[in-house]
Amino acid sequence: MTTVMSRRPGARPVGRPGRAGFPQLLHAEWTKWRTVRRWGVTLLGAVLVTVLVSLFSALSSTAETARGGGPPGPTDADGRPVRDAFSFAHRTLTGDGSITARVSVPAATGSGATAEWAKAGVLVKESTRPGADYAALMLTARHGVRLQSGFTRDVAGSTVSPGDSRLLRLTREGPKVTGYESADGRDWKKVGTVDLDGPDSTGRAPHAVAAGFFVASPDIQSREREFGSASIDQRPSASAARFEQVRLDGRAAPAAWQHTDVGGDPARDPGELRSTENKGNEKTEKTEKSRANTGSAFTLSGSGDIGPAPPPNDLAVMVLDGAQLGLVLIAALGVLFVTAEYRRGMIRTTFALSPRRGRVLAAKAVVIGAVSFAAGLVAAFTAYLVSAPRLRGDDKPPIFGDIALGDGPMLRAVIGTAAVLALIAVLALGLGALLRSTAAAITVVVVVFVLPLILLSTLPLDLAHAVQRLTPVAGFAIQNTLPRYDQVATVCLPEEGCYPQGPWTGLATLAAYAAVVLGAAVWRLRRRDV
Structure with missing residues (x-):
């Protein structure tokens, strides 16, 4: 086929229509993903870690905590305590x-x-x-x-x-x-x-x-x-x-x-x-x-x-507890999805075939975000199905309120947990593209996510709430399902999975971090040699 060349200086050749289109980039990045077997194994490991840690957390809860203890109090016309x-x-x-x-x-x-x-x-x-x-x-x-x-x-x-x-x-x-x-x-x-x-x-x-x-x-x-x-x-x-x-x-x-x-x-x-x-x-x-x-x-x-009288324990937070460890493997995949090409020199070939580097990184973000969301959805639903019955025991205790998987808040927590894992994968991808080092990028992820989650229970409460509002861990607020009432004085404890902001505000905070990091990575790719 004859390739038509533009006579204008600096113009690029025009080949077959759609050859460098975004769908083709997505297909290429998906092909890279599915051909590396260990990445799929790592993704499966993230699902298993999320489910097993959630199950262990449910089994380790005492009967007094799980069942609420004490006689039930009064209820309104709708049966709410x-x-x-x-x-x-x-x-x-x-x-x-x-x-x-x-x-x-x-x-x-x-x-x-x-x-x-x-x-x-x-x-x-x-x-x-x-x-x-x-x-x-x-x-x-x-x-x-x-x-x-x-x-x-x-x-x-x-x-x-x-x-x-x-x-x-x-x-x-x-x-x-x-x-x-x-x-x-x-x-x-x-x-x-x-x-x-x-x-x-x-x-x-x-x-x-x-x-x-x-x-x-x-x-x-x-x-x-x-x-x-x-x-x-x-x-x-x-x-x-x-x-x-x-x-x-x-x-x-x-x-x-x-x-x-x-x-x-x-x-x-x-x-x-x-x-x-x-x-x-x-x-x-x-x-x-x-x-x-x-x-x-x-x-x-x-x-x-x-x-x-809102329930003291949030069932969604307890059954989805394993996502806080599963995120480490998800983040590692996000980093490796770009740094592996830098380490082996394949990134030069990728950019030679697709010179628009921003679109390449966007395609990578879509692929890693999609597979992480799918895996997170499987992990979250499975964690609920295996953990919730053990926390409830034989009855539905008032301590958790009348909330089931089909209810809006619980569905939002389960699907939102998958969204959190997907955003973490995209953020990690951006860090990998910025730092171009697997070890450095994963270290930053641990400092940004894992360390705050560990230290929240040791910080003064006001400082802990500031960390929950202002850092990427805010995304886990999507798991909160307990109703909040301004006319009731309560203590929001981070170690109980309580976040001071609303669930959607927390998810939006994490999404903003992911967008900023990915945008910074695109900016750097366009201005620096590979």
Whole structure:
């Protein structure tokens, strides 16, 4: 076939159309990959390491950790575990109506510390049964006014300083409950509206509800970290708040307040309801625990919490634990896929046949990324299938929540783990092209990935979280499946696989590192001889 040459100086010959196209480059790089048998063996080894380490991690977990231990707590209408224990002064509201009170910011009773999410406010609840649906408008110790409902929903209102107070009002109209707040009783601001239409024991929407005011004070958590271990100290707290101008409008019976410790723990001190009555220039207080109270100003104390109860252990993190070791073999393959050609001098032939070096490296990245993703997918699914049943035992324990392989978060964790391994392979490829040394590139991978994962449990928590956010290990955040709620104070421990950022943010961070390193490698290839 005659080759047509351009008469312009510096122009390249034009051969058969599509000869140097990207599909042909992909085919050439795939041919290189599949003809080197030891690379396939190494890839199989990465799958086996991931699965076996995950299985070993599952088998080494104690029965107490795996099964959760202890009796199950209350659940909401959907069967999710919740916290529902607080001090409640209430009356029965039949039909539409409203509950109003001026509420002070809750403070710890005695000399104890005030819990961050100690709360006091007005509440409408389907019944006093733990787990019954509710809507609560409250003042919190450090987070201002909040409208919370259904154990998981949380809407922020205005900020409030310690020692301040707010007039709070919940208005019920059919299934809808609307929260309002006011500083002076004249200007009212709407905080939000929620639905309170869950079924009662008969399967119908309840007509009568419990309406009143409440106090809750969650446990206070403190942490201690030592080399290789961390301990969490959790102790109960108790708080009290003052309620004035208490008024219940609507059809209510009986015409007196009843005090109930909802979900009360016998090991804790019960809450107390004290009414304040004005007699001339004197104020007297009367303790009321279970008897009726007819005053309009009260001091209420209590402990416990009302809100979500996320499981303490993440099943996805535990069953995919082996990926943190499998990445070493995957990264080694990414490095070797380019440095092997430099070591043997084959890279000159590759660039002679395909002068556009950036496209060559891009083709290598696609091939190594694709085979690593496929292997990671097999490894992650297999690790789940062999490890999850052993962690669960004979039952599905509440400690892991109601999450299965077909659920969105678990699928995201499994497929995301494969994506993490693929991105690590591409990043390692870029390092190999930059450094042109197998030993140097693999050393950098170990320093960047393996070393931080080992040291995370020994670093101060703030520093450990910074490492998780800012380094390529952020990609493993994709494995986190536990729901997170801003209205629950929790401690995110790296040694438990918890990452402070969201899963997609973590994966995007790793992808950005891979793109930057690969881009730098392309830039260097174009400006340096092979």
